[in-house]
Amino acid sequence: MSNNAAKHLFIWGSVLCFVILIVLTVDTMGKLDSRAPEITAEVDAGKKVWHKYDCIGCHTILGNGSYFAPDMTKATVRKPKGYLKKFIMNPRAIRPDAAMPVLGLSEKEANDLMAFLDWMSKVDTNNWPPPPILAQAAAGKAASAGQVLFQQHDCAACHQIRGIGGVAGPDLTNAGSKQPDPEWHIAHLKDPAALAPDSAMPAFNELSDQELRDLAEYLVTLK
Amino acid sequence: MKYQSQKIALNFYTAAVVLFLVQVLVGIIAALQFMWPDFFILNFNTIRTLHINALVVWLLMGMMGATYYVVPEESETELWSLPLAQFQFWATVLAVTLVVVGYIVMGIFPQANIEIFGTLLLNEGREYIEAPRWADILIVVSVLLFLFNCFMTIMKTKKFTAVQGVLLGGLTFLALMYLPGMFYTKSMVKDQYWWWWVVHLWVEGSWELIAAALLAFMLHKLLGTDVKVLAKWMYIEVGLVMFTGILGLGHHYYWIGTPSYWLWVGGIFSSLEPIPLLLMVWDAFRTTRETRGVVSNRIGLYLTVSHAIFNFVGAGLWGVIHTLPQVNKWTHGTQLTTAHGHLAFYGAYVLLIVAMIYVTVPSIRGAKEFNQSKGYQAFWWMTISMVFIVVTITGAGMVQTYLERLLGLDYVSVKANYNLWFWIFRAIFGVGFLVGVLILVVDVLTLGKKPAASGS
Ligand code: HEM
Ligand code: HEM
Ligand SMILES: [Fe+2]
Numbered sequence: 001m002s003n004n005a006a007k008h009l010f011i012w013g014s015v016l017c018f019v020i021l022i023v024l025t026v027d028t029m030g031k032l033d034s035r036a037p038e039i040t041a042e043v044d045a046g047k048k049v050w051h052k053y054d055c056i057g058c059h060t061i062l063g064n065g066s067y068f069a070p071d072m073t074k075a076t077v078r079k080p081k082g083y084l085k086k087f088i089m090n091p092r093a094i095r096p097d098a099a100m101p102v103l104g105l106s107e108k109e110a111n112d113l114m115a116f117l118d119w120m121s122k123v124d125t126n127n128w129p130p131p132p133i134l135a136q137a138a139a140g141k142a143a144s145a146g147q148v149l150f151q152q153h154d155c156a157a158c159h160q161i162r163g164i165g166g167v168a169g170p171d172l173t174n175a176g177s178k179q180p181d182p183e184w185h186i187a188h189l190k191d192p193a194a195l196a197p198d199s200a201m202p203a204f205n206e207l208s209d210q211e212l213r214d215l216a217e218y219l220v221t222l223k
Numbered sequence: 224m225k226y227q228s229q230k231i232a233l234n235f236y237t238a239a240v241v242l243f244l245v246q247v248l249v250g251i252i253a254a255l256q257f258m259w260p261d262f263f264i265l266n267f268n269t270i271r272t273l274h275i276n277a278l279v280v281w282l283l284m285g286m287m288g289a290t291y292y293v294v295p296e297e298s299e300t301e302l303w304s305l306p307l308a309q310f311q312f313w314a315t316v317l318a319v320t321l322v323v324v325g326y327i328v329m330g331i332f333p334q335a336n337i338e339i340f341g342t343l344l345l346n347e348g349r350e351y352i353e354a355p356r357w358a359d360i361l362i363v364v365s366v367l368l369f370l371f372n373c374f375m376t377i378m379k380t381k382k383f384t385a386v387q388g389v390l391l392g393g394l395t396f397l398a399l400m401y402l403p404g405m406f407y408t409k410s411m412v413k414d415q416y417w418w419w420w421v422v423h424l425w426v427e428g429s430w431e432l433i434a435a436a437l438l439a440f441m442l443h444k445l446l447g448t449d450v451k452v453l454a455k456w457m458y459i460e461v462g463l464v465m466f467t468g469i470l471g472l473g474h475h476y477y478w479i480g481t482p483s484y485w486l487w488v489g490g491i492f493s494s495l496e497p498i499p500l501l502l503m504v505w506d507a508f509r510t511t512r513e514t515r516g517v518v519s520n521r522i523g524l525y526l527t528v529s530h531a532i533f534n535f536v537g538a539g540l541w542g543v544i545h546t547l548p549q550v551n552k553w554t555h556g557t558q559l560t561t562a563h564g565h566l567a568f569y570g571a572y573v574l575l576i577v578a579m580i581y582v583t584v585p586s587i588r589g590a591k592e593f594n595q596s597k598g599y600q601a602f603w604w605m606t607i608s609m610v611f612i613v614v615t616i617t618g619a620g621m622v623q624t625y626l627e628r629l630l631g632l633d634y635v636s637v638k639a640n641y642n643l644w645f646w647i648f649r650a651i652f653g654v655g656f657l658v659g660v661l662i663l664v665v666d667v668l669t670l671g672k673k674p675a676a677s678g679s
Contacts, residue, residue, distance in 0.1 A: 001455065001459075002455075003385070003451060003454055003455045003458065006455050006458035006459055006462065007385070007388075007458050009458070009462050010458045010459075010461055010462035010465065013462055013465060013466050014462070014465035014466075014469070017465055017466055017469040017470055018469055020469075020470060021469055021470060021472065024470075024484075024485075024488065025416075027482075028416070028476075028481050028482055028485075029413070029416075031481075031482050032410065032412055032413060032416075032480065032481070035412075035480055035481075035482070036410065036412060036480060039409045039410060043409075044409045047409065047411060047414075048338070050348065051343060051347060051348030051349065052333075052336050052338070052343060052348060053333055053336075053348070054268045054269075054272065054329070054333075054336075054346055054348045054353070055268075055348070056268075056348060056349060056350050057266075057267065057268020057269065057271055057272055057348075057350070057353075058266075058267055058268045058271075060556040061411065062411065062412070062415055062478060062479040062480065063478055063479070063555040063556030064350070064415060064418075064475075064479070064556065065350050065556075066267075066268070066271055066350065067556065067557065067558055067560065067561055068256075068257070068267050068268075068271070069634075070634040070635065071556055071634070099260035099267075099635075100260075101260070101261075101266050103333050104333060104334060116411075119411075120411060123411075123412060123480040124480060125478045125479065125480055126477060126478055126483050126486070128477070128478030128552060128555065129478075129555075129628070130552055130553070130628075131631075132627075132628060132629055132630055132631030133629060134629045134630045134631070135629075135630055135631035160633070160636065163632075163636070163640075164632060165633060165636075166633040166635070166636075167633060167635045167636055167639075
């Protein structure tokens with residue numbers, strides 16, 4: 001190949017690839033709106049708050065950003081917004097050893113962020129992040145009715161039992177030793193804030209009496 | 224050095240290595256914050272912003288310095304305007320200082336990052352392009368002045384060589400690809416779509432063109448290899464960089480809300496991206512082997528070849544392992560990405576600029592012989608430490624992928640318990656890296672100033 005031929009191949013090949021990229025970009029831009037919910041004024045305001053406090057400097061979102069803190073793509077799917085809002089306004093009030101600093105968000109900023117994170121959670125991401133396959137393979141071995149409920153309501157998003165689960169709430173490995181009374185647990189599940197002032201745990205008052213009892217029976221076995 | 228105005232490269236090199244030192248110092252702070260989040264007055268996000276912005280800015284300044292050296296040499300004339308180059312240098316230094324002050328203010332008082340004229344005053348809150356809009360505009364003006372000066376220099380003698388063509392082509396492409404990051408979109412999906420144009424088309428497009436051009440320039444200068452042969456391979460390499468890299472952009476569009484055809488486009492084209500990088504390694508070895516006679520600037524050659532090798536390993540190999548959608552689905556956004564980011568930037572661009580400095584500074588200072596041992600020391604301290612950092616963080620990434628992504632353990636508990644030792648080792652190797660950078664900075668400032676001791 002002569003130098004000139006190589007040069008022309010480089011230039012025109014690049015131009016061609018770029019043209020293809022532009023065509024794909026136009027097509028993609030046309031399809032994006034149908035893959036995500038409508039962007040309301042709150043969602044947009046929330047996105048601006050996201051930028052203002054440089055949340056991307058610690059978190060990833062859509063898997064891109066910094067790897068210091070959990071991904072925010074499906075944040076509102078796993079944990080209720082009430083909890084998340086409380087957390088971002090004052091992380092260390094909920095968990096004294098939280099690594100996230102108090103940023104000084106206002107009530108309105110926190111609400112807008114929740115609208116934004118909710119919007120984000122509903123974007124079609126080609127099923128990312130994927131559900132953990134090995135966990136699914138191991139699931140289904142739940143013994144008691146209470147344990148099934150514990151899985152169904154994803155208590156593990158916030159609580160650990162023997163190392164498995166989230167850290168938003170206390171470790172429940174010994175929950176039964178700490179609170180041996182099932183009635184306490186029932187009351188707590190119905191209205192956590194009544195027993196633990198300013199609790200960030202969501203109330204599970206949609207559960208039936210039987211379900212509450214099953215859960216409580218299971219919790220007191222944890223010793 | 225043949226032309227007095229080439230000296231301006233020294234200003235850029237000095238600023239570059241000093242910023243490199245800053246980058247690595249804050250890198251160590253960031254590493255410590257993985258264990259103690261409150262270790263420093265500034266939070267992790269500000270420290271990280273300083274780390275990656277210092278990186279990008281010093282590499283750009285290194286590229287500008289290198290170009291100010293190359294263009295007069297290739298065009299065989301003085302720079303069109305030395306005062307303009309000096310002005311552009313000091314304006315850049317001033318703008319960078321203002322931006323850094325802004326980051327620090329915002330780090331201490333997050334509320335100070337207010338919105339004016341529809342953009343944020345101190346920090347745009349987007350990774351790598353955190354610099355606020357007013358700074359973006361200053362950066363674009365600075366780069367345009369720089370490009371203008373270079374083009375006017377070439378017009379003086381109309382000697383438009385292949386190396387110059389690709390070098391300035393790459394720099395123009397670089398300036399253009401900054402623009403997609405300069406507007407606000409309401410949709411986070413579109414935000415990231417355009418953001419990747421900047422980030423990906425820089426490091427896997429325009430910057431690789433610059434690297435290929437500087438590689439050809441260095442091989443010619445060090446070994447006296449025939450320019451025609453070098454130019455042909457350079458065109459083939461940059462051609463392949465563009466054919467694979469432009470559509471390889473799709474490897475960032477798998478999971479961000481974009482249509483699923485990107486899984487095919489990104490998977491196919493990005494898997495081919497290592498090929499041109501491998502060609503560059505072969506190019507470096509072939510030209511070195513074919514050269515007869517002694518090479519006086521051995522450290523320059525050593526760094527040039529190392530750049531080619533680590534460009535392939537860091538960008539090519541550490542990139543390709545997680546580029547297929549079937550793998551990326553599990554590893555996306557884990558520490559594996561950090562491991563790749565470090566080795567790729569180090570191999571492709573840190574070593575490139577360091578090599579350019581060692582190839583050109585002795586001749587700028589008019590030293591025929593110079594003490595090369597410090598250069599080797601800096602290289603080995605940095606390279607061994609970097610390899611260990613990358614191995615460590617690759618381990619952290621594998622543990623994270625397995626426990627969090629496959630087993631479903633919580634992010635925070637994996638980070639705080641299972642990966643703790645990896646964070647400790649990263650910080651330790653980081654200090655080793657710092658030693659290398661300190662040796663480098665001292666050496667670059669003194670290199671070739673006094674005659675070498677005989678035998679070195
Ligand atoms: C040429 C130099 C290169 C540099 C400097 C580089 C640097 C980086 C950096 C810093 C990131 C992380 C971006 C972020 O913070 O979100 C990244 C991501 C990525 N790079 Fe590279 N890269 C290079 C080349 C390549 C090549 C040749 C490939 C593939 C063959 C590749 C594949 C990837 C992939 C798949 C990701 C996304 C990782 C994820 O899903 O989290 N890179 N690169
Ligand atoms: C003393 C050595 C260094 C240490 C301790 C260090 C540490 C760190 C840390 C802790 C992060 C944040 C990662 C995260 O978000 O999880 C980071 C990010 C980054 N560093 Fe370094 N770094 C060092 C040297 C370097 C060097 C020499 C380069 C360039 C070659 C570099 C390039 C980057 C890049 C591109 C990122 C952002 C992308 C990413 O996290 O993947 N670092 N570094
Ligand atoms: Fe990429």
